[in-house]
Amino acid sequence: MIRQIVDDVYQIGISVPGKEGHEAVRVYVILNDGHPILIDCGSHLYRPQFMQEMEEVLDGATPEYIFLTHSELPHAGNIKSVAEKWPGIKVIVSNVLLAYIEILPVLPLSQITAVIPGTQLEVNGRMLEFVDALLKDQPGSQWIYDSKTGTLFTGDGFGYFQDESLIDQFSDEIDGGIREDQFQAYHYHAFRFLRWVIPERLGADLDTMFSRRPVNVIAPIHGSAIRHDITTHKNRLKSALANVRSQYA
Numbered sequence: 702m703i704r705q706i707v708d709d710v711y712q713i714g715i716s717v718p719g720k721e722g723h724e725a726v727r728v729y730v731i732l733n734d735g736h737p738i739l740i741d742c743g744s745h746l747y748r749p750q751f752m753q754e755m756e757e758v759l760d761g762a763t764p765e766y767i768f769l770t771h772s773e774l775p776h777a778g779n780i781k782s783v784a785e786k787w788p789g790i791k792v793i794v795s796n797v798l799l800a801y802i803e804i805l806p807v808l809p810l811s812q813i814t815a816v817i818p819g820t821q822l823e824v825n826g827r828m829l830e831f832v833d834a835l836l837k838d839q840p841g842s843q844w845i846y847d848s849k850t851g852t853l854f855t856g857d858g859f860g861y862f863q864d865e866s867l868i869d870q871f872s873d874e875i876d877g878g879i880r881e882d883q884f885q886a887y888h889y890h891a892f893r894f895l896r897w898v899i900p901e902r903l904g905a906d907l908d909t910m911f912s913r914r915p916v917n918v919i920a921p922i923h924g925s926a927i928r929h930d931i932t933t934h935k936n937r938l939k940s941a942l943a944n945v946r947s948q949y950a
């Protein structure tokens with residue numbers, strides 16, 4: 702479902718039913734005054750839906766960039782259709798790109814750029830920053846920060862399972878927002894290494910990351926945008942991560 706989060710930032714995507722609830726798979730679209738940017742490009746499994754929603758939001762505009770949080774198929778698998786529809790699109794990837802993903806065969810290498818965390822890229826006067834993902838399921842996973850709206854796109858981080866009826870709702874439209882146990886269930890499955898993590902250190906790094914830039918919106922790929930009580934939700938995630946470790950123990 703297409704939903705405007707804030708300003709010119711839109712959330713699209715589908716919901717996949719699972720044992721613990723529905724899991725969203727998102728693409729975020731930043732219209733950027735005629736120079737659109739896609740954050741991830743969707744799963745190959747739901748190509749028609751992703752393409753239809755992207756085209757509807759873009760309303761005839763040609764996207765200039767895809768920024769990939771990482772190269773797993775739910776995030777990058779739809780790139781073939783995107784490349785066929787918009788062959789001039791440039792792709793920004795993290796420093797690890799797995800060869801079996803569809804990127805190499807479908808676009809010239811000259812249109813693919815690998816960046817390292819800390820890189821800032823200006824697109825039509827808008828500054829986007831690549832941030833080292835604090836929760837990685839691939840070594841090169843990156844989060845992306847849009848300075849104009851204060852939106853932090855967090856890839857698999859901050860994901861959560863949701864009831865089907867609420868899957869497209871933003872946090873402020875849900876009584877009590879996103880619960881700690883929703884974050885916990887998702888991160889338990891998505892980040893198996895959390896059993897070996899010292900939660901206090903990870904939590905402190907999350908605090909530092911959020912203190913360095915104003916975050917108004919958290920935009921996970923496997924959830925809907927969190928756009929209120931940011932500190933509360935960050936603290937819920939911190940507790941959830943500590944609980945995951947206890948779960949394994």
Ligand SMILES: [Fe+2]
Pocket residue numbers: 771773838839857
């Ligand atoms: Fe992932």
Ligand SMILES: [Fe+2]
Pocket residue numbers: 773775776856857922923
């Ligand atoms: Fe994912």
